[in-house]
Amino acid sequence: xxxxxxxxxxxxxxxxxxxxVTGLIEKKPVYDDFVRGAKDGMKTVASILPTxxxxxxxxxxxxxxxxxxxxxxxxxxxxxxxxxxxxxxxxSIVRMFSSSAATGLVLDLFSEYGTDSLIGTIASISMSCTExxxxxxxxxxxxxxxxxxxxxxxxxxxxxxxxxIASTILGHILVP
Numbered sequence: 001x002x003x004x005x006x007x008x009x010x011x012x013x014x015x016x017x018x019x020x021v022t023g024l025i026e027k028k029p030v031y032d033d034f035v036r037g038a039k040d041g042m043k044t045v046a047s048i049l050p051t052x053x054x055x056x057x058x059x060x061x062x063x064x065x066x067x068x069x070x071x072x073x074x075x076x077x078x079x080x081x082x083x084x085x086x087x088x089x090x091x092s093i094v095r096m097f098s099s100s101a102a103t104g105l106v107l108d109l110f111s112e113y114g115t116d117s118l119i120g121t122i123a124s125i126s127m128s129c130t131e132x133x134x135x136x137x138x139x140x141x142x143x144x145x146x147x148x149x150x151x152x153x154x155x156x157x158x159x160x161x162x163x164x165i166a167s168t169i170l171g172h173i174l175v176p
Contacts, residue, residue: 044143051142055135059097068093084168085119087112092126092164096133096157103127122171129163131156 023030062068071093076086087109095102106123113119133156141149 048139048142051138055097055138059094059101062097063094063101083172084164085122087119088122088126091123092130092160095127095130096160097135099132099135102132116175118171118175121175122167125167125170126164129167130160131163133157133160 020030023033068090072086072090075089075093079089080086091102091105091109094105106127109123110120115121115124133153137149137152137156140146141152
């Protein structure tokens with residue numbers, strides 16, 4: 001384990017050194033390529049910034065208005081009927097919009113129920129096998145200028161549901 005910690009401290013510097021050496025060997029203008037890439041990156045950030053701000057405001061409005069709590073209360077009883085713990089319903093909803101907000105909810109769940117509890121285990125697995133659907137769709141579709149999303153939302157919602165089901169089943173197996 002100590003080796004992995006030691007290795008992780010050197011991975012990025014080694015990668016940067018490798019890129020520079022490779023560029024020099026191939027006689028490429030490494031610094032010019034870096035500056036060009038940074039410019040392109042800034043253009044991308046500027047183009048998706050309004051979408052990110054809108055999404056963050058939307059999540060804030062959902063939480064502040066109480067609609068998230070209302071939706072969680074509405075879905076808690078059916079969720080418990082199928083074996084999904086009610087405290088995880090808000091996490092499952094928020095995860096579709098914001099990874100950082102979902103991480104905050106997971107930390108709250110950890111402090112309340114513990115990391116090795118059924119709720120902590122399902123939350124951990126769920127965070128790793130679900131995606132921030134609306135964030136990802138808005139950012140990538142905006143950056144790529146995609147206007148016809150076709151079945152993306154339906155597919156993403158189905159895969160998120162599959163991830164939640166899998167995390168629940170695995171949680172019940174791992175924590176008897």
